[in-house]
Amino acid sequence: MKFDNVLSEINGFGKFQMKLVLIQVFSRITLPCHFLLNNFMAAVPAHHCNISALDDGDNFRNLTLEKKLAVGIPAEQDGTLSSCQMFSKPQYQHLSGSNSTEDTLAVQCQNGWVYDNSTFKSTLATEWDLVCSRKGMNKATATIFFIGVMVGAPLFGFLSDRFGRRPLLLVSYLSSMMFAVLSAFSTSYIMFVIMRFFTGMSLAGISIISIVLNVEWFSIHHRTFSGIIISLDWTLGNWLLVGIAYCINEWRMLILAATSPLIPAIIAWRWLPESARWLMAKGRIDAAHHYIMKCAEMNNRSKCMAAITPMVHFIIYTIIDLFRTPNIRKLAICSGIVWYGVAFTYYGISLNITGFGLNPYLTQFVFASIEMPMKIGVYFILEKVGRRPGEAGALLLTGSFLILKYFPSDKWVIRTSVAVLGKALSEASFTIIYLFTTELYPTVVRQNGLGYTSFIARLGVSISPLIMLLEDVWHLLPAVTYCAVAVGSGLVASLLPETLNTQLPEFIQDIEKPRTEEEIQEKWNCKFTCYWK
Helix, strand or coil, X not given: CCHHHHHHHCCCCCHHHHHHHHHCHHHHCHHHHHHCCHHHHCCCCCEEECCHHHCCCHHHHCCXXXXXXXXXXXXXXXXXXXXXXEECCCCHHHHHCCCCCCCCCEEECCCCEEECCCXXXXXXXXXXXXXXXXXXXXXXXXXXXXXXXXXXXXXXXXXXXXXXXXXXXXXXXXXXXXHHHHHHCCCCHHHHHHHHHHHHHHHHHHHHHHHHHHHCCCCHHHHHHHHHHHHHHHHHHHHHHHHHHHHCCEHHXXXXXXXXXXXXXXXXXXXXXXXXXXXHHCCCHHHHHHHHHHHHHHCCCHHHHCCCCEEEXXXXXXXXXHCCCHHHHHHHXXXXXXXXXHHHHHHHHHCCHHHHCXXXXXXXXXXXXXXXXXXXHHHHHHHHHCHHHHHHHHHHHHHHXXXXXXXXXXXXXXXXXXXXXXXXXXXXXXXXXXXXXXXXXXXHHHHHHHHHHHHHHHHHHXXXXXXXXXXXXXXXXXXXXXXXXXXXXXHHHCXXXXXXXXXXXXXXXXXXXXXXXXXXXXXXXXCCCEEEC
């Protein structure tokens, strides 16, 4: 009997599964709090040069602040004060309305900057003056964090396939908390980015292991529901981030507050079960039988297990098997491209909340709120049309809305609405691809497969924040880039096989040579890695 049949017998959607999902809420709501933290932690408030050095006596000292700025800082073409330049000498003629400038050229800020602290008390930009010529260093903090996630994804994927889902989750919890706390107490920019790298690397374990552990315990007909329920943790975390950031406007305390849900996650870890699918694939049948019996007892299906006894033979699989044979090689390449496009587009929108002309807290709240109805809609779409058309359609529509946002329009409401719809569709593509990927890869390499695709995705995420710097070349270039990647990956998604209402593949042979039900049963009775008789 295959594991999916056993799971159906003991109720693959009962109290045991609900407990599993609820326990992991604490850790999973931490993910958006850190992944989108740069929207607030690295915010750049309004600023101008510190012109206190221009004080040449009573003339300057007796001026009001407004007049001091008028004689000390040049104006941009739109009339606003320059953020990065100042006059080397006070230009008192500006007080009489003259725009002429004496033979004194504007120079770069000589004595630092003065920041508007009305919204943010302190951010990375104000802490280390990451503005003007150093603004790339501010963007780099997000890139380095996601490079850490990129490194951590295949690392934790490999380790969890080797040592199990449950122990590696604890490692992720503890290391994420340790490095996050260290980053909050960083004494220099270099120390901060190093700690953020390791924080991202540790959080990658939570991101990929938790969803696999959940999906592997749900039966075939409830996998779609499980994927959507798990993805709602991201929406809850998004709302939590907005609330925390609104109440705490100092970046060090903000990091500590965003990390705090890991404390109850560590306490609740003791009640997490190991994946019985993984235990079976690794030949640890007695341990798998133990957890399946616990599931049956909690779901009031103990009688169904009376006639089932374990037997085992053991074969070892490695990550190399993702590329060894034709079908799974095609799967790995196509899913990697799709993951790159999904993550690149999603974070291109999510990390650019200041580009919509609204209060950053309001923008983040709207972005988070639109995810809830979208995910509910995704559930019904996946049940009716399937994973492949759902993923391809979401990406193609995301690209369309991204480019429509930049069409000329005098009404900011229309542009913002189009942008919010693009964000909702990008979230839909992310929700679908997580579930889709766990269904595509066989159990023996599922965690490695998700680790590999997450690695590719984080490569896209690490590049995504830097794309906004291309607006200095052409103001539409970032939007065109995001649109092209979304559309291209959507087309590639159409090449993936459909998985709606199919059994999860256990072995690579299940992908390379699809079998009839009779052949599957014969294989499990004669040549399998492990089975239940």
